[in-house]
Amino acid sequence: MKIKIKSSKNFTLFIIMMMIFILLSIVMPSKFLTGINLQSMASQFPEFGLLALAMMMAMITGGIDLSIISISNFTGVIAALILSGSMDSSTPAGVAILFAVVAVVAVSMVCGLLNGLLIAMIGVPPILATLGTQGLFLGLAIVITKGHSVSGFPEVFMGLGSGTVIGIPVPFMIFALIAFLVSVLLKRTRQGFNMFMVGANPVVSKFSGVNNTKVLINTYMLTAVLAGLASLIMISRVNSMRPGYGTAYLLQAILVAVLGGTDPDGGFGSVKGLVMGIVILQITQSGLNIMSFSPFFKKFIWGFALLAIMVINFLLHKYNEKKRIQSMTDMKKAAKAG
Amino acid sequence: MNLKKLTKKNETYLLLIVIVFSIVINTINPVFMTVENIFDLLRSSSGTAILAIGVFVVLLSGGIDVSCTAIAICGQYIAINVLIASGVDNIVMAFLISISVGLALGAVNAVFISIFNLPTLITTLGTSSLFHGLLLEFVGTKAVNVGNIPDSIKAFGKMNILTIARPDGTEYGLSIFFLILVIVVVVTWLILKFTMIGRGIYAIGGNREAAQRTGYNIRKIQFFTYCYAGLLAGVMGVMHLALIRYSNPNYIVGTELNIIAAVVLGGTRISGGTGTLTGTLIGVALITILQKNLVLIGLSSYWQEFFIGMIIVLGVTITYAQNKINARRKLSIDSV
Numbered sequence: 001m002k003i004k005i006k007s008s009k010n011f012t013l014f015i016i017m018m019m020i021f022i023l024l025s026i027v028m029p030s031k032f033l034t035g036i037n038l039q040s041m042a043s044q045f046p047e048f049g050l051l052a053l054a055m056m057m058a059m060i061t062g063g064i065d066l067s068i069i070s071i072s073n074f075t076g077v078i079a080a081l082i083l084s085g086s087m088d089s090s091t092p093a094g095v096a097i098l099f100a101v102v103a104v105v106a107v108s109m110v111c112g113l114l115n116g117l118l119i120a121m122i123g124v125p126p127i128l129a130t131l132g133t134q135g136l137f138l139g140l141a142i143v144i145t146k147g148h149s150v151s152g153f154p155e156v157f158m159g160l161g162s163g164t165v166i167g168i169p170v171p172f173m174i175f176a177l178i179a180f181l182v183s184v185l186l187k188r189t190r191q192g193f194n195m196f197m198v199g200a201n202p203v204v205s206k207f208s209g210v211n212n213t214k215v216l217i218n219t220y221m222l223t224a225v226l227a228g229l230a231s232l233i234m235i236s237r238v239n240s241m242r243p244g245y246g247t248a249y250l251l252q253a254i255l256v257a258v259l260g261g262t263d264p265d266g267g268f269g270s271v272k273g274l275v276m277g278i279v280i281l282q283i284t285q286s287g288l289n290i291m292s293f294s295p296f297f298k299k300f301i302w303g304f305a306l307l308a309i310m311v312i313n314f315l316l317h318k319y320n321e322k323k324r325i326q327s328m329t330d331m332k333k334a335a336k337a338g
Numbered sequence: 339m340n341l342k343k344l345t346k347k348n349e350t351y352l353l354l355i356v357i358v359f360s361i362v363i364n365t366i367n368p369v370f371m372t373v374e375n376i377f378d379l380l381r382s383s384s385g386t387a388i389l390a391i392g393v394f395v396v397l398l399s400g401g402i403d404v405s406c407t408a409i410a411i412c413g414q415y416i417a418i419n420v421l422i423a424s425g426v427d428n429i430v431m432a433f434l435i436s437i438s439v440g441l442a443l444g445a446v447n448a449v450f451i452s453i454f455n456l457p458t459l460i461t462t463l464g465t466s467s468l469f470h471g472l473l474l475e476f477v478g479t480k481a482v483n484v485g486n487i488p489d490s491i492k493a494f495g496k497m498n499i500l501t502i503a504r505p506d507g508t509e510y511g512l513s514i515f516f517l518i519l520v521i522v523v524v525v526t527w528l529i530l531k532f533t534m535i536g537r538g539i540y541a542i543g544g545n546r547e548a549a550q551r552t553g554y555n556i557r558k559i560q561f562f563t564y565c566y567a568g569l570l571a572g573v574m575g576v577m578h579l580a581l582i583r584y585s586n587p588n589y590i591v592g593t594e595l596n597i598i599a600a601v602v603l604g605g606t607r608i609s610g611g612t613g614t615l616t617g618t619l620i621g622v623a624l625i626t627i628l629q630k631n632l633v634l635i636g637l638s639s640y641w642q643e644f645f646i647g648m649i650i651v652l653g654v655t656i657t658y659a660q661n662k663i664n665a666r667r668k669l670s671i672d673s674v
Contacts, residue, residue, distance in 0.1 A: 064459070066595075118651070124658045125608050127402070127459065131595055132650030139644025147640045247592075251467055254460060264457050296479070300471025306464035310456045 009261045013276045020280060024287045031290045039169060043162065045282040046175035047237065048249045049275075050230035052260075053182050054223035055253040056274050060186070061219050062199040062266025063119065063126030068227040069250050070137035071111045073243050075104040076231035077141045080150035080241035083157060093154035100157075104228040111137055112224025116217030141243035151240030161236030171233045178229065183271035191218055199266030248299075255306045256281055348605035348657070352620045359627060367634045373502065377512050383626040384515035385577040386597065387619060388522050392570035394601045394618045395526065399563045400543040400610025401458035405447060405466035406571045407594040412473050413439040414575030415587045418482050418491075427488040432579070437572035443469055444568015445561075452560035470591055481586040487579070495580035515577055522570065527615055535562050543610025596646060600625040603653045624649070 024032045031037065051068050058065035079100040086096030111133070118129035163170045186192035194215045197205035206212050235241045260277030262269030284305075288298055364371045389406055396403040413436035420435050421427065443465070450461045484492075498511030530536035538559040541549035550556055579585050604621025606613030628645055632638075 118655060122655055122658050123662050124654045128602060128608050128654045129651075131599065132647055132654060134595070135599075135643050135647025136651055137647070139641070139647050142640045143644055146638075251463055254463060258460060264460055294475060296471050296474035298471070299467050300475055303464045303466065303468030303471060307450060307456075307461065307468065310460065310464075311450070311454050314454045314456065 010270070010273050010276070013259075013261065013273055013280070017276050017280050017283075020283055020287070024283060028287075028290060032287065035167075037286060037290075039164070039167070041282050041286050042172040043164075043169035043237070044285075045278055046169075046171035047230045047233045048246075048252055048256075049175050049278045050178060050226045050233070051249050052253040052256040052274060052278060053179060053271070054226040054230075056257040056260065056262045056269050056271075057182070057186075057195065057219055057226075058126065058223050059257055059262045059264050060199045060266060060269045061195050061216060062202065063216070063219075064254075064264070065115065065130050065220065065223045066127065066250065067111070067115060067130040067134040067137055068223060068230075068253065069246055070134045070141070071108055071224050071227040072231040072234060072246060073141040073241075074111065074137040075108050075228040076235050076241040076245070077145055077150060077243060078107055079104050079232060080153070080235050081144070083153040083235075084150055087152055087154060093156045096154060097157055101232065104232055105225060108224040108228030109221050112221035113217065115224065116220035119220060120213040120216035138243060145241075145243055147243065149240050149242035153236065153239060157236050158239065159236075161233050161238075171237070174229070174233065178226070179271055179275060182226075185222075186269075186271065191215065195219055196267055199263075199268070201267070251302060251306075252281065255302055258306060259309050349614065349617045349620055352604065352617065352624065356620060356624050356627065359624070363627070363631055363635050366636070370631060370634055374504075374510050377510060379626060379630065380516045380519075381513035382581060382630065383622060384513070384519040385574045385581060386593075386600070386626065387519050387622045388570050388577070389574045390597050390600050390618055390622045391522055391526055391615070392567035392574075393597055394604075394606055394613060394615070395530075395539060396458075396563055396567050397598075397601055397606045397608060398530075398543045398610055398613050399539045399560060400546065401451065401560070401563070402598065402608070403447065403462050403564065403567050404459065404594045404598070405443075405462040405469060406567055406597065407590045407592065408466040408469040408473075409440050409443045409568050409571035410575040410578065411587060411590045412443060412469050412575070413437070413572035414579045414590075415473060415482075415585055416477060417576060418487070418579060418585045419477060421488050421491075422482070422486060427490045429490045429494045429576075429580075432488075432491060432576050433573065436575045437569055440568040440570070440572025440575070441565055442568070444565040444571070447568065448561040448564035451564060452557045466591075466594070473587055477587070479587060481584065484583045487583050487585070491576075491580050492583055495583060515581070518573065518577065522573070523615060523619070529566075530615075535559055539563060540611055543612075545611070596625060596629075599646065599650045603650065605657070 051072070054068050055065060082100040082103055083096055086093070086099075115126075115130055115133055118124045118133070119126050159170060160174075161171055165173070186195065194205065194210045197208070197210055198212050198215050202212055231241075234246065238245075256277040257269070257274060258264060259280065260269070260274035262274065281302075284301070285298065288301065360370065369375055389410060392406055393403055416439050417432045417435040421432055446469075447462060447465050450456050450465070451458055494514070497514040499514055499517050501509045501511035503509050528536075530539065535558070538549065538554040538556075539562075541552065541554055542556055542559055546556065575590075578590060582589075600621040601613075601618050602608060602621070603624060604613070604617035604619070606618060625646065628649060629642060632641055632645065
């Protein structure tokens with residue numbers, strides 16, 4: 001039964017995605033369906049796509065991670081300081097980049113560990129724990145830079161955010177690789193399986209021998225690392241880092257995760273659905289940009305879309321439930337008659 | 339109340355923290371403990387406290403409302419624009435408009451949450467974006483400067499219920515904002531303590547299933563809760579306007595997490611059912627002192643975000659660690 005609903009959900013998403021794509025292509029083929037537009041779309045979404053992947057993983061375990069944007073800010077500032085510092089001290093670019101990447105991964109893991117410890121060891125609800133650490137990490141980013149922005153990175157590093165290889169933007173390839181890895185993690189590994197178990201019912205999973213604490217700590221470390229990687233793409237794309245950058249991504253990440261079929265109560269979600277959600281968001285955004293709608297109207301649209309999707313899901317669920325009961329009573333009647 | 343009971347209460351510890359903190363600030367900078375500074379703190383934090391009470395009621399019912407700030411700014415900005423456009427210069431009118439906007443938007447939240455049964459955090463995140471987007475797109479984006487603010491609103495902002503003369507002859511006083519806060523506190527207390535809906539808010543927050551079987555109408559209670567939070571946000575919108583005598587449609591929005599933090603620090607459980615008004619007010623006091631007085635002890639304002647985050651993390655860690663220890667203790671007694 002569940003598989004049927006699941007596949008139909010992804011199918012609906014696919015139809016919506018294709019409809020929007022075809023609609024935009026027909027309405028304005030000269031602007032939407034061009035190589036440049038497709039390329040720019042593919043280089044725009046990866047940074048927030050990674051954040052959405054992180055949000056989805058937290059939601060699968062029945063939690064939420066409000067601190068991902070702040071982690072991105074914090075690690076972004078650290079990477080930016082290392083990279084711009086290397087420009088002054090004439091360190092080779094390769095060494096500086098390697099150093100920055102290692103620092104980002106290490107720092108984000110520590111951030112994630114803090115979230116994980118608060119949530120899994122002390123039992124603080126995820127929304128509260130990450131609400132607090134959100135302020136903490138953003139605060140650290142502000143304290144380090146004194147609120148100013150950091151800019152000026154080695155030329156090579158810009159390739160990460162704005163380069164292309166045979167016409168395909170580098171950030172898009174990074175996103176594709178990581179999305180694939182997350183998909184493998186969720187489907188083929190013990191950690192992934194346990195994440196769904198914990199999300200569906202933590203008590204049952206605990207008594208089935210799953211180490212809930214370990215699973216949750218790993219999950220929040222993974223979401224933090226994804227946020228850290230997003231920050232690398234972010235700073236290389238805009239060539240500077242300012243604490244507070246990308247706060248709008250929080251709502252969009254939740255929106256895309258829910259749009260992509262992730263259950264905010266936990267236990268359900270897929271990379272396939274999420275990627276379709278991201279594509280829908282990105283082509284709609286691009287369409288709205290071409291039609292030169294104001295950013296405020298877009299804000300309205302995102303809120304509206306989030307609510308609409310959830311209402312539709314609710315109605316679909318109710319309808320399916322009704323049909324199930326109907327078919328059961330039909331069967332009973334048939335059995336009686338027979 | 340006896341001492342033993344007091345030591346078991348969350349509020350006692352919180353109040354102690356606030357007192358210790360105040361003494362520390364005061365020894366570094368004696369300006370803090372003057373009556374004038376305290377009156378000023380009360381004036382500037384009354385609005386925040388009212389918004390926090392709205393969030394408190396929602397949290398009690400087991401939900402969360404992150405759209406309250408968006409509702410407050412919608413109420414404020416629509417009210418000021420209507421007043422200017424119609425030429426009516428009346429503070430009551432401003433409150434009426436803002437409160438009706440607040441009620442209407444609160445009802446939108448209520449419809450999604452009580453009828454469609456959607457998760458409250460995600461719903462209010464969505465409506466927050468929806469309301470603010472609508473406001474900026476269709477009402478306007480221009481800030482209203484002090485010159486264009488109607489006189490009645492400016493006068494309201496300066497109104498005092500108690501005035502004290504300084505030695506040099508000038509006066510300062512306790513703002514009328516404090517009186518509004520007192521009214522809101524009393525009304526909320528009465529509702530929570532003595533009405534069926536108020537008891538129901540605690541009941542559905544504590545155990546939804548049990549409340550439903552007892553015969554509480556969950557839909558009605560949830561509807562009331564979100565409308566009430568919207569109403570309070572409308573009140574806060576006008577107070578904020580009178581306080582800063584300036585209206586920017588991008589203000590207030592973005593402070594919602596600080597407000598939730600204040601309520602949670604005050605001991606309200608995020609899963610609902612437990613919490614007190616006193617705790618909420620002390621929580622607001624703590625956050626306000628942190629926000630407004632770091633400068634008094636010589637720390638730059640960019641430490642603010644970090645300190646508030648730190649306080650939230652420490653506060654919730656202590657609360658939940660305590661819960662965990664208590665639960666373990668209970669288990670061990672039961673097993674003996």
